Amino acid sequence: MHQDEKIAIIGAGPVGLTTALGLARRGVPCVVYESLHGIAREQRGAAFHPPTLEMLHELGVGEPLMKMGLRIPVWQMRDRVNGVYAEFDLGVLADATDFPFRFHLPQHYLSTVLLNELRQQPNVEIRLGETLQSVEASDDAVRLVFSTENGRRESRASWVVGADGAHSMVRKTAGFSFDGFTWPEKFLVTNVRDPLEALGYTGTAYISDPDAWAVVLKLYDDTGDDLWRVAMPASVDVDDAMLLEPESVQRRLRETLGADMPFTLAYSGTYRVHQRVADTFVKGRVLLAGDAAHINNPIGGFGLNGGVHDACNLASKLAEVWHGRATNEALELYSRQRRTIALDVVQKNSIRNKNLMDERDPAVRLRNQQTMHALSIDPYRSREYLMETSMLSAVLQALQIN
Template identity: 40%
Template sequence: MTNDILVVGAGPVGLTTALVLAQAGHAVTVLEAGESLSAESRASTYHPPTLEMLADLGVLDALREHGIVSQAFQYRDRQDGPVAELDLGILADDTPYPFRVQCEQSKLTPILLERLRRHDGCTVEFGEPATSVTQADDRVTVTSASGRSWTANWVVGADGASSVVRKSTGAEFEGITYPERFLVVSTTEDLAAVLPGIADVNYVFDPTEWLVLLRTPEHWRILFPTDPDSPADAEVADARVQERLRGVADLGRPWELLHSSLYLVHQRVAERFRTGRVVLVGDAAHVNNPLGGMGMNSGIHDAVLTARALVALLAGEADLDALDVVLAGRRDVALSYVRTVTHDNWKQLREQDPSARAAHHAELRALAADPVAARAYLRRTSMIDSLRPLEPAGDAL
């Protein structure tokens, strides 16, 4: 079977890539390992520049129907309570969407899929995990576990951190794995009632057990670090999970749970994002810890910018060097922006030194009280600065 472009992976990044290409008139086939779209909650925060891109694709209104608009987030101390609240409304001159949307990625992917299927020549093949990718004579062939093969002019690998597409190129996936595993617990309890005054998104400092509290339309999610030496089964056991939750708030009864999962967290970036006619986007190209909500967002940015560059190349409006400039820029963002911000978030949440912790809290309070500094900081944490330069507006933390 011959196609203009093959996209491997039908997550939010792969489907966004495919939709950009389809809207430009290209026939696209998406290969997905799963038998259907993933129903996992996973990423749930959409930053302002991502909302701009989704609006350009015509899918933002549908996403907002399912999501929660959140204009502020909080930094809190586990013992002392609120430290600072940052209002994204201060970005009104920087973006038409000065807020976050909280909505699980599993609600975005069906929207993207439905829009993709409106385009002639565009299909999604479920239950077709890629097993090999080969290149010859300016064509790329992908073979799946079923034995079927597809040949295309270009292949976009959006098949996650264990990407078969990336491995086929021989590109090293350089970086680190954190000593802590992260435990994510989803609950139907109303944390706003249990912890009055919290925001929809909360980063909670503590030298022993930092937390992230996130509201989604249907539940709250709590992110905990875990002891790297503790057996995985012990960490997800109901009694242990309930013990951790009682540390957040003692309800006098067991918490109502939807699910809990434990996972390793990595900071890794592929040594190159293009090999011949194969390009990498999203987690196939780079992974980071989730503190700051930059993983899915940076992946969607990869998808849109890379797909636009491919459209220009295929239309004869740009050459291969122009595509490489875009990919080099995305790799630089992953290395010097996303990795730095998310790793700094991790270090600050778990800071052990009391004086350093107090100094950082004081900086955050001063930041929240200074509109110029707050704007600069929010441009960085909302990922606006990863896509366009910052006008002079004071120094961020």
């Protein structure tokens, strides 16, 4: 390994930037490549779980984040027709974490804070507007090919971290498999500027219904108050142009939220949702993290959080290898730990959450709701459930994998 070669990180989203800062804090030089010319502001992850906040504070970016965002301690499970059937208060975890709440902040705010911090690091280079075309790994280095506004460019790195999302070019060109499935429906995502608390919603609410289920989140926005995200199912057989017609979106919102009122629509869009995990997160000198390694439906907020957990785990181990204090087995351990969590926690819980919400059999749906209500009022069982759904248990579980 040549010490004058930097580690290449592909993707300047939260996962790539967190990985870069974790390496920089440990004295490891790196270069971050991003195809865009700035931070992506698309409608993506926005809910941070307690252990994620702990990790970001350890990296030194927690304070600027906490000056923004919303602290949401209480979240609901609702039936679209019959209303709330279970409510959980993360405040009961105050003895287990300094952050006993969900923290709502669209991920581009985190990316901006991370990028600003990285620009202060002398051992970090940021290269925007460079699109990865391929990676080719040898025993002692990785060759990278990029397309730029000035044409084709090649680079070398000792290691490459693919944090370039669900359509990862690192994963595709380095020969990883990405098995799983795609959900049959599209997701219709809307942002509205209305005080949904007046309708009885807490800052996080999961609405069960076989056809009109929804995830409702209150979002932080530095331009004003009362911004909420409502994600709903939509048929793949209906053209996006029809789904996104304002009156169609309004009709869906009225039906789903149970309110005969006009909503102030700030955004609407659709996307497909997948459940997939790479066969490994490490192939020689090529490493995967975040959506490049595993993707899931957004119900429960496991994607963004799991990606940040990947980044922190990987940065600590890769730094030890870089400095010669650990062998490549440390990176294999990263893969075992984080891939196990992706399969046993992220995939399992996100699939379970969606199945709970769109169950079609009325008897099964009622039984599920009664079970969740009983769990919510049992102090011991509800605390265990919150440890699991907040991903605190997953962090402990990963540490036990060797």
